[in-house]
Structure formats: structure tokens, C-alpha cells
Amino acid sequence: MAIGSVVALAGGVGGAKLTQGLAAVLESGKLTVVVNTADDFEHLGLYICPDLDTVMYTLCGLNNLEAGWGLELESWNFMEALQEIGSETWFRLGDRDLATHVQRTYRMHANDKLSDITADFCSTMGTDVRVLPMSDDPVRTIVDTDIGPIPFQEYFVRLGCSPKVCGFEFEGIQTAVFNPLASESFNAQDLRAVIICPSNPYVSIAPILSLAGARNQLRNIAAPIIAVSPIVDGQAIKGPAAKMMRELGCNPSALSVAQEYRDIVDGFVIDNKDAAEARQIEEMGQRVLVTDTIMTSITVKKRLANNIMDFANEIQARNI
Amino acid sequence: MAIGSVVALAGGVGGAKLTQGLAAVLESGKLTVVVNTADDFEHLGLYICPDLDTVMYTLCGLNNLEAGWGLELESWNFMEALQEIGSETWFRLGDRDLATHVQRTYRMHANDKLSDITADFCSTMGTDVRVLPMSDDPVRTIVDTDIGPIPFQEYFVRLGCSPKVCGFEFEGIQTAVFNPLASESFNAQDLRAVIICPSNPYVSIAPILSLAGARNQLRNIAAPIIAVSPIVDGQAIKGPAAKMMRELGCNPSALSVAQEYRDIVDGFVIDNKDAAEARQIEEMGQRVLVTDTIMTSITVKKRLANNIMDFANEIQARNI
Numbered sequence: 091m092a093i094g095s096v097v098a099l100a101g102g103v104g105g106a107k108l109t110q111g112l113a114a115v116l117e118s119g120k121l122t123v124v125v126n127t128a129d130d131f132e133h134l135g136l137y138i139c140p141d142l143d144t145v146m147y148t149l150c151g152l153n154n155l156e157a158g159w160g161l162e163l164e165s166w167n168f169m170e171a172l173q174e175i176g177s178e179t180w181f182r183l184g185d186r187d188l189a190t191h192v193q194r195t196y197r198m199h200a201n202d203k204l205s206d207i208t209a210d211f212c213s214t215m216g217t218d219v220r221v222l223p224m225s226d227d228p229v230r231t232i233v234d235t236d237i238g239p240i241p242f243q244e245y246f247v248r249l250g251c252s253p254k255v256c257g258f259e260f261e262g263i264q265t266a267v268f269n270p271l272a273s274e275s276f277n278a279q280d281l282r283a284v285i286i287c288p289s290n291p292y293v294s295i296a297p298i299l300s301l302a303g304a305r306n307q308l309r310n311i312a313a314p315i316i317a318v319s320p321i322v323d324g325q326a327i328k329g330p331a332a333k334m335m336r337e338l339g340c341n342p343s344a345l346s347v348a349q350e351y352r353d354i355v356d357g358f359v360i361d362n363k364d365a366a367e368a369r370q371i372e373e374m375g376q377r378v379l380v381t382d383t384i385m386t387s388i389t390v391k392k393r394l395a396n397n398i399m400d401f402a403n404e405i406q407a408r409n410i
Numbered sequence: 411m412a413i414g415s416v417v418a419l420a421g422g423v424g425g426a427k428l429t430q431g432l433a434a435v436l437e438s439g440k441l442t443v444v445v446n447t448a449d450d451f452e453h454l455g456l457y458i459c460p461d462l463d464t465v466m467y468t469l470c471g472l473n474n475l476e477a478g479w480g481l482e483l484e485s486w487n488f489m490e491a492l493q494e495i496g497s498e499t500w501f502r503l504g505d506r507d508l509a510t511h512v513q514r515t516y517r518m519h520a521n522d523k524l525s526d527i528t529a530d531f532c533s534t535m536g537t538d539v540r541v542l543p544m545s546d547d548p549v550r551t552i553v554d555t556d557i558g559p560i561p562f563q564e565y566f567v568r569l570g571c572s573p574k575v576c577g578f579e580f581e582g583i584q585t586a587v588f589n590p591l592a593s594e595s596f597n598a599q600d601l602r603a604v605i606i607c608p609s610n611p612y613v614s615i616a617p618i619l620s621l622a623g624a625r626n627q628l629r630n631i632a633a634p635i636i637a638v639s640p641i642v643d644g645q646a647i648k649g650p651a652a653k654m655m656r657e658l659g660c661n662p663s664a665l666s667v668a669q670e671y672r673d674i675v676d677g678f679v680i681d682n683k684d685a686a687e688a689r690q691i692e693e694m695g696q697r698v699l700v701t702d703t704i705m706t707s708i709t710v711k712k713r714l715a716n717n718i719m720d721f722a723n724e725i726q727a728r729n730i
Contacts, residue, residue: 135516167485171509175534177516185505189491192512196455214495 094282095120096399097275101129101294102141103158103328104320104385105287106148111391112285113149113219115399122220122275123149126289127204128231128260128297129242133181136191137198140243141294142208142223143190149217158328161186180248205269220275224298227266231293232259242293251330255337260297268301276307283402284308286317288383290331291350292338299354308354314405316357316398318383319344323363327384345370352376357405359383359398377405414602415440416719417595421449421614422461423478423648424640424705425607426468431711432605433469433539435719442540442595443469446609447524448551448580448617449562453501456511457518460563461614462528462543463510469537478648481506500568525589540595544618547586551613552579562613571650575657580617588621596627603722604628606637608703610651611670612658619674628674634725636677636718638703639664643683647704665690672696677725679703679718697725 096116098109100123109123123145130139140159147153147161154160164184173179183191190211197207204223212221231242235253245251276284289295299305308315324342326332332342340346344360348371351358358376360367361383368378379401385391416436418429420443429443443465450459460479467473467481474480484504493499503511510531517527524543532541551562555573565571596604609615619625628635644662646652652662660666664680668691671678678696680687681703688698699721705711 134512135519136512161491165485165487165505167505168488168508168512171481171506172513175509175513175531177509177513185485185487185508186491188488188505188508189495189497192454192456192488193492193495193497199455211495 093117094280095122095275095278096283096285097122097124097272097278097281098285098287099124099289099295099298100141100145100287101126101289102144105141105289105294106145106153107385107391108285108287108318108394109145109219110148110388111385111393111395112398113217114388114392115395119218119220120280122222122272124222124224124269124272124275124298126294126297127223127225128229128263129246129293130228131230131241131243133183133243134178135195136183136188137195138181138183138191138243139194139204139223142204142221143187146208146211146215146217146221149212149219149221150215152215160184181243205271220271222269222272222275224272224304225266225269225301228262229266229297229301230261231297232261233293234258246330251333255330255334257338258292258296260300263297263300264302266301268304268307273303273307276311281311281313282406283313283399284311284315285398286315286351286355288318288320288327290320290326290329290334291347292331292334295351305354314356314402314409315354316359316379316402316405317347317351317355318359318394318398319347319361319364321347321364322361322383343367348374348376356409357401359394359401377401413437414600415442415595415598416603416605417442417444417592417598417601418605418607419444419609419615419618420461420465420607421446421609422464425461425609425614426465426473427705427711428605428607428638428714429465429539430468430708431705431713431715432718433537434708434712435715439538439540440600442542442592444542444544444589444592444595444618446614446617447543447545448549448583449566449613450548451550451561451563453503453563454498455515456503456508457515458501458503458511458563459514459524459543462524462541463507466528466531466535466537466541469532469539469541470535472535480504501563525591540591542589542592542595544592544624545586545589545621548582549586549617549621550581551617552581553613554578566650571653575650575654577658578612578616580620583617583620584622586621588624588627593623593627596631601631601633602726603633603719604631604635605718606635606671606675608638608640608647610640610646610649610654611667612651612654615671625674634676634722634729635674636679636699636722636725637667637671637675638679638714638718639667639681639684641667641684642681642703663687668694668696676729677721679714679721697721
């Protein structure tokens with residue numbers, strides 16, 4: 091059992107998997123996950139938080155492994171009826187998943203904070219991990235593409251990531267306040283590491299780091315900051331990260347991700363398949379851990395989490 | 411096939427059944443149903459219209475016959491998940507039914523009129539009957555009881571009608587506008603009859619008749635107005651009408667219902683079982699039709715509808 095507290099920054103599937111490993115190797119109540127909310131959106135009047143839900147469902151063991159989103163043992167009768175009355179069906183909402191969206195929307199309209207609603211969900215669904223939205227204020231990713239600017243979920247789900255990406259905007263980022271509970275967790279006396287999960291650097295991690303004060307606070311903490319590459323062997327395990335990199339004129343590689351995080355990261359974790367890139371990453375001043383990062387089972391997730399914690403200890407020891 | 415147009419006033423189950431019979435015996439497009447909306451409410455942020463939905467689902471052959479509300483072939487996975495996250499579950503929302511509520515709420519928030527939304531539902535669900543909410547403005551029934559005033563659905567569903575009724579208030583009734591399309595349908599050149607369905611006189615029909623202008627307009631139309639008793643043999647076929655009558659110090663009988671409608675009705679339809687009350691009702695100046703009013707099958711519904719139309723013709727012929 092690793093000692094001390096850890097803060098993880100996460101987006102969707104890949105991030106969620108690693109938080110599951112971390113939750114299993116840390117003491118109860120010692121993991122905080124700061125989750126991207128820039129791909130949240132309102133759909134049919136419902137307030138939907140895809141990354142928050144993926145992290146929350148995964149930590150509670152309720153996630154749909156096959157789809158990579160939503161709940162396991164899901165049914166689709168709402169969706170079928172919605173189609174019959176001619177409503178929008180491009181964004182799939184399962185019958186059970188809908189309870190989360192309806193309840194969240196209801197409470198948001200009653201001016202409850204997304205943080206509080208999320209905490210209540212975690213408590214009723216059964217995890218003691220502190221899952222925090224990066225902000226209680228709305229931030230919305232707009233994908234700049236060859237066919238114009240597109241709201242993230244339209245790009246991601248409706249258009250299946252097909253338009254060519256040329257950049258990103260995070261609407262609302264100038265005024266959104268970095269979650270004070272996240273800020274607090276960075277300042278914990280027993281903080282052992284901040285871990286940037288293997289999530290999309292452009293649309294999952296960048297929004298978190300773009301919130302006023304977040305990046306600066308990270309630069310000034312004593313505990314090591316470790317990022318895990320979401321790119322393995324030139325491919326994203328899931329999602330459009332590699333495609334985005336190519337379209338932005340950048341080689342899809344662990345090295346390219348390491349460059350994105352250059353100014354804040356102490357250690358970088360890459361997969362065995364990318365061992366050849368270790369030296370170049372080290373030359374940028376980051377320590378490198380080469381290990382198995384493809385999280386195909388809870389065993390691999392826990393082993394990876396343990397390896398990352400050992401890596402953090404090692405960096406910490408050298409820095410003293 | 412009966413000739414000309416008909417307007418029916420209806421609440422939930424009993425009303426919906428008769429409209430189904432009327433739709434089957436009238437020419438296509440000649441039936442307008444003006445539906446009570448005073449038992450509408452917002453639940454978990456969703457805009458729910460129980461009577462409108464019951465009428466609409468019944469006319470489209472989608473209704474759950476056994477429950478008397480909601481859709482047939484329904485599933486309850488949303489409800490189960492809602493319970494798991496500790497939300498309110500006293501009002502049951504089926505997975506398929508939910509599509510109606512989510513879509514309606516979405517459009518209401520976009521300032522679409524309830525009339526327009528209902529018309530679109532009817533068109534996609536498949537009925538050419540014109541189903542009209544009594545008003546596009548909110549009216550809310552409050553039940554005055556021995557334990558204080560209670561919003562209708564709380565009284566009806568959560569408390570299972572157990573508190574003792576001493577009266578009713580229709581919040582918003584002073585400012586709500588009687589649906590202009592309903593008003594128009596009363597003025598149709600080919601209007602053959604207005605039919606007050608066998609619905610609860612206090613909480614289904616009274617709200618409609620209490621809208622400014624509605625009662626007066628009814629008093630001045632040439633076509634016969636015919637009410638069908640929701641009380642048979644001292645009992646309501648469904649719902650709390652008989653219990654309410656007793657608590658209001660009134661004998662639960664067809665005669666008592668006839669008294670409620672005394673000022674506007676030309677003809678009153680009672681069940682064979684209540685034949686003994688015919689004379690007393692006639693003495694109040696209403697013509698009486700004694701027939702089988704218990705609508706256990708589509709055959710009975712159609713026969714009742716045909717009998718009512720013949721009854722209307724007879725009254726019309728005598729009045730000329």
C-alpha cells in the first residue's frame with residue numbers, strides 16, 4: 091500500500107483506467123481525481139458530463155468496458171422511443187445512464203454546484219475517491235477544423251472526428267475558476283505525486299492546465315509531477331489523439347506528448363514499445379519510466395499504478 | 411360513420427377510452443379533444459402532463475391498459491438507476507415514456523407552446539385526432555385536505571388519495587388563456603356535439619370549465635352538450651371521484667354528477683346499472699341516455715360512441 095495522497099488529472103477512458111489502478115494501491119480516501127469538464131454539453135436540455143461520468147462509473151466498477159463510455163448492462167428503450175418521436179439520436183443515452191443526467195440537470199437548475207452533485211453521485215454509487223470537476227463554471231471545447239469551428243461533442247460523436255483539426259478553443263476558460271478543492275489537494279501536506287493520466291493532451295488535459303492558476307500552481311509544488319503517455323507505438327489506445335497530432339503537423343509519438351508537458355513534468359512514463367524514445371525525452375530534462383502501460387486488466391492497472399508510485403518516490407529522493 | 415365534428419373534454423383514463431371510441435366512429439380529422447392540464451407538474455425538472463399523455467397514448471394505441479397510464483411494453487431501468495443514486499422515485503417514469511417528457515421539457519424551455527409540441531407528438535405517434543391542452547399557460551390543481559393543501563400529484567400518487575378532501579384550487583386559472591384552438595373548435599360550422607367524457611368532474615373537467623370564457627362559450631353553442639357519468643353504481647370506474655364526492659358530503663351517484671353539469675348540459679349518459687336515477691336527472695331538465703358505459707373493449711367504446719352520437723342527433727332534432 092502506497093503512503094500519502096495523490097492527485098490525478100484525467101479525461102475519459104484512459105485516464106479513468108489509471109485512476110482505478112491508483113485507487114487500488116493507495117490508502118482509502120487518498121486519491122483525488124481532477125476531471126476535464128470542457129467536453130460537457132447540454133443535449134435535449136440535459137446537462138451531460140462525459141469525462142466525469144466515465145471516471146465515476148469506472149471507479150465504481152459500473153462502466154461499460156466494451157463501449158468505453160456509459161454503464162454496463164445498459165438498455166436503450168428511451169433512445170428507441172426518442173427516435174420514434176423524431177427527436178435527435180446522434181448522442182446515445184442509455185436508460186440507466188439517463189438517471190445520472192436527469193438528476194444532475196435537476197440539481198444544476200436548482201443552483202447546486204457540479205462539485206457537490208458529483209460528490210453525492212460518488213457516495214451513492216460507491217467510491218471513496220474524490221472526483222472533482224476541474225471547475226464549477228462552464229468551459230466548452232470548440233474544435234477548429236477545415237470545415238470551421240465545431241463544438242466538441244458534435245466533432246467527436248456526431249462527426250466521428252472526421253474533420254481535419256487545426257486548433258482548439260476553450261470557451262469560458264478566461265472566467266472559469268479552477269476548482270478550489272483541486273487547488274487545495276495540490277497543497278496537501280502528504281502529497282506524494284501529481285499524475286497526468288494517459289488522456290488526450292489537447293482536449294482532456296490542456297483545458298485543466300489552461301484554467302487560471304492551475305499550471306502555475308503545478309510548477310510550484312514540491313511533489314513530483316508525472317505524466318503517462320496516451321500514445322503507444324504511434325497510436326492512441328482510444329480516441330483521436332494520434333489523428334489530431336498528425337493534423338496539427340506533429341509526429342504522433344510519446345516524445346511529442348512529452349514535449350507538450352515539458353514545462354511542468356518531472357517524470358514521463360512510456361510503454362515498453364516506445365523504449366527507443368526514452369533517451370530523447372530524458373534529454374529534455376524529464377526522467378523516464380519504461381513499462382507496460384496498456385491497461386488490459388485490473389492487474390496491469392495496479393502494477394502500472396505501483397510502478398508510477400515507485401517512480402515518484404525515486405524522483406522525490408533524488409530531488410532532496 | 412357519423413357526420414360532422416365533435417369536441418370532447420377529457421381528463422385521464424376514462425376520458426381517453428371514450429375518445430378512442432369517438433375517433434373510431436367519426437370521420438378522420440373531425441374529433442378535437444380538449445384535455446385537462448391542471449394535473450401537469452414538474453418532476454425532477456421534467457415537464458409532465460399525465461392527462462395529455464394518457465389521451466395521446468390511448469388514441470395511438472400505445473397505452474398501458476393494465477396500469478391505466480404510461481406506455482405498453484415499458485421498461486423501468488431508468489427508475490431503478492434513479493433509486494440507486496438516491497433520487498425521488500414516488501412518481502414512476504418508464505424508459506420509453508421518458509422520451510416524451512425529455513423532448514417536451516426541452517421544447518418548453520425553448521419556448522415552444524404545449525399545443526404545438528402536443529400536435530407534433532400526435533403526428534409522430536400516429537393519430538389524426540386533434541389533441542389540445544386546455545391552455546398553453548400553467549394551471550395547477552391544489553387539493554385542500556384535512557392535512558392542508560397538497561399539489562395534485564402529491565395527493566394522487568405519493569399519498570394515494572388518502573387525505574380527506576375538502577375542496578380544490580386551480581392555481582393560475584385567473585390568468586390562463588383558454589386554448590384559442592379549443593375555442594375555435596366550439597365554433598366549427600359542422601359541430602355536432604360537445605361531449606364531456608366520463609372523467610373526474612372536480613379535477614379533470616372543472617379546470618377546463620373554469621378557464622375564463624370556456625363555460626360561457628359552451629352555454630351559447632347550438633350543438634348539444636352531452637356528459638357521460640364517470641360514476642357507475644356508486645363507484646368510479648377508476649380514480650378517486652367517488653371518494654371525493656363522499657368527502658365533500660355528496661352522494662356518489664350519476665345524479666350527483668348530473669347536478670355538477672346542470673347549467674351547461676343538454677343530455678346525460680348513465681349506465682344501465684343506474685337506470686333508476688334517470689327520472690330524477692330528467693326532472694333537472696336534462697335528457698337521459700341509459701346504456702352500457704363500461705368500456706371494456708374497443709367494441710363497447712365504439713358502440714357507446716355511436717349511441718352518444720345518435721343521442722346528440724335526437725336532441726338536436728327536438729331542439730329545432
